[in-house]
Amino acid sequence: MNSIQILTANEMRQLDQLTLQQQNITSYELMTRVGKYLFDFIITNNFITSEDHVVVVAGTGNNGGDGMLVAHHIHTRGIPTEIIIIGSQEQQTEESLKALKHCQHIPVHYVVETQDDSYKQLLDDATVIIDGIFGIGLTRDVEDPHKSVMNAMNQSYATVISIDIPSGIHADNGLQMGTAVHANHTLIVQNFKQGNLLNDAKDFSGLNHVIDVDIVQSLEFDIQYELPLSYLQGKLGKRHHNSYKYNYGNLLTIGGSKGMMGAPILSALAALRSGSGLSQVYVHDGDHKYLQNPYPDIMVDTYLGIEDVPQKIRRMDAIVFGPGLGKKNPLNMDILAHLLSTEIPLVIDADGLYYLKDLLKGYNTRGHLIITPHYKEMADFLGISIEDVIQQPVLYAKNIAHTYNVVVVLKGTCTIITNDIETYFSSNGTPGLAKAGTGDVLSGVIGSLLGRGLPPLDAAKIGVLMHSLAGQYAEEVYGEESMMASDVISMLPKVMDHVKA
Numbered sequence: 001m002n003s004i005q006i007l008t009a010n011e012m013r014q015l016d017q018l019t020l021q022q023q024n025i026t027s028y029e030l031m032t033r034v035g036k037y038l039f040d041f042i043i044t045n046n047f048i049t050s051e052d053h054v055v056v057v058a059g060t061g062n063n064g065g066d067g068m069l070v071a072h073h074i075h076t077r078g079i080p081t082e083i084i085i086i087g088s089q090e091q092q093t094e095e096s097l098k099a100l101k102h103c104q105h106i107p108v109h110y111v112v113e114t115q116d117d118s119y120k121q122l123l124d125d126a127t128v129i130i131d132g133i134f135g136i137g138l139t140r141d142v143e144d145p146h147k148s149v150m151n152a153m154n155q156s157y158a159t160v161i162s163i164d165i166p167s168g169i170h171a172d173n174g175l176q177m178g179t180a181v182h183a184n185h186t187l188i189v190q191n192f193k194q195g196n197l198l199n200d201a202k203d204f205s206g207l208n209h210v211i212d213v214d215i216v217q218s219l220e221f222d223i224q225y226e227l228p229l230s231y232l233q234g235k236l237g238k239r240h241h242n243s244y245k246y247n248y249g250n251l252l253t254i255g256g257s258k259g260m261m262g263a264p265i266l267s268a269l270a271a272l273r274s275g276s277g278l279s280q281v282y283v284h285d286g287d288h289k290y291l292q293n294p295y296p297d298i299m300v301d302t303y304l305g306i307e308d309v310p311q312k313i314r315r316m317d318a319i320v321f322g323p324g325l326g327k328k329n330p331l332n333m334d335i336l337a338h339l340l341s342t343e344i345p346l347v348i349d350a351d352g353l354y355y356l357k358d359l360l361k362g363y364n365t366r367g368h369l370i371i372t373p374h375y376k377e378m379a380d381f382l383g384i385s386i387e388d389v390i391q392q393p394v395l396y397a398k399n400i401a402h403t404y405n406v407v408v409v410l411k412g413t414c415t416i417i418t419n420d421i422e423t424y425f426s427s428n429g430t431p432g433l434a435k436a437g438t439g440d441v442l443s444g445v446i447g448s449l450l451g452r453g454l455p456p457l458d459a460a461k462i463g464v465l466m467h468s469l470a471g472q473y474a475e476e477v478y479g480e481e482s483m484m485a486s487d488v489i490s491m492l493p494k495v496m497d498h499v500k501a
């Protein structure tokens with residue numbers, strides 16, 4: 001597994017400092033190494049050839065210093081190179097000034113005021129633009145002259161290579177700060193920063209490449225790793241000939257109400273396609289008339305009141321609570337309270353989270369619970385605004401996991417999976433998954449894995465990846481606009497090939 005620690009900007013700075021101490025080098029010496037390694041990567045991968053005309057756009061910080069040192073190496077190769085520096089010499093860091101000294105034979109153009117638009121022609125003539133405007137030091141919204149230069153870069157036909165992170169993307173939360181550079185490639189220095197993966201990042205980064213520059217790795221930070229699709233390989237054991245359905249999980253999906261009866265069916269079907277031995281939908285008797293179950297494979301049963309529930313769930317290996325449940329029936333609160341009092345592993349999704357909100361405070365945690373909110377559901381759950389969650393998704397996900405001893409799957413372009421102690425980022429999904437019903441599919445896949453006996457964190461990690469991979473396959477066949485939740489389910493058989501030992 002790819003085990004590159006994902007850091008905050010602050011943690012990255014600490015590792016930079018630790019590197020200087022342990023390797024007894026100056027900050028500029030480290031920058032020199034970074035510049036050389038970035039250049040080597042660029043040349044080895046033919047991102048720049050002798051045919052190109054390169055423009056390096058640098059800010060006044062060390063991200064720009066990295067860029068200028070890359071410019072130095074490119075120029076030394078005899079490849080036409082120019083440098084644009086946004087800001088004045090007085091604003092440049094010590095390291096950036098030293099880097100500039102290495103670029104004596106390269107034409108350098110300072111852009112200090114917006115009125116000066118001589119940079120436009122330079123950018124128009126470039127075939128490759130290297131973006132070293134802001135790295136982890138971006139702290140506020142981008143304004144002119146940076147903004148105008150960045151917009152001109154985005155209009156150019158050149159290949160854009162961003163150093164560390166596309167300029168304008170915040171290194172901690174991946175949000176675009178006013179504007180941001182659209183890169184074709186992002187060369188990430190040593191470690192993923194959270195902002196390389198979260199929120200807007202994927203719409204700006206192009207392909208991410210992590211470049212090892214021998215920066216010291218410390219294990220003292222919270223564990224945060226990227227979750228690659230390769231993690232799926234062989235995660236489910238063989239199905240034995242001498243086995244029967246109860247060996248593969250007896251799953252109950254409690255959900256469905258008037259107008260939302262498809263949700264529990266999607267969830268239950270996804271579970272069957274993920275290998276569950278049995279999958280059953282449990283719906284309130286009064287709502288049963290709205291249910292149309294096209295699959296005889298999915299069993300359906302009904303409850304009238306709370307008294308029906310204990311007997312029903314007795315032999316269940318896992319329960320998914322919430323898909324299509326609605327928020328109107330107070331009985332759901334009693335049912336969930338009962339579920340929480342048992343040892344049965346639970347996935348709580350969608351409307352289920354609405355009921356959970358009031359119950360968790362008195363909940364005796366045993367770590368057998370997975371919640372799967374998207375950002376809005378997370379905001380509602382915490383009673384905060386969605387903007388707050390967007391700003392600090394990792395923090396809130398970890399807080400909930402810690403406070404209630406649950407596994408949190410915070411769904412988004414980069415899904416965050418955490419039990420507070422370990423946190424995983426999966427950005428393997430596709431925009432086509434932003435469609436009704438895909439969340440129900442995910443809860444069914446995770447429920448299936450829980451029912452098979454996987455520990456909650458493993459079930460969440462594997463389930464998220466299976467769902468993303470099925471989404472990728474569905475996109476190949478149906479396209480990102482047209483793909484639907486049921487298409488994702490229909491791709492699960494192909495996904496199972498990867499997951500089986």
Ligand SMILES: NC(=O)C1=CN([C@@H]2O[C@H](COP(=O)(O)OP(=O)(O)OC[C@H]3O[C@@H](n4cnc5c(N)ncnc54)[C@H](O)[C@@H]3O)[C@@H](O)[C@H]2O)[C@@H](O)CC1
Pocket residue numbers: 016026027028030031034059060061062063064066093095133134135136137138139140141142143146163164189
């Ligand atoms: N030892 C070193 O020198 C190393 C440097 N590294 C590089 O250095 C980068 C970090 O360098 P810095 O900390 O200097 O930060 P940046 O180069 O990211 O830029 C920060 C500068 O921009 C200013 N700024 C922030 N937001 C702004 C805005 N909206 N408009 C205008 N100005 C704004 C800040 O005040 C600061 O002067 C990393 O991303 C990485 O590329 C790494 O390569 C590791 C080692």
Ligand SMILES: [K+]
Pocket residue numbers: 063131132133134135162163164165166167
């Ligand atoms: K950058």
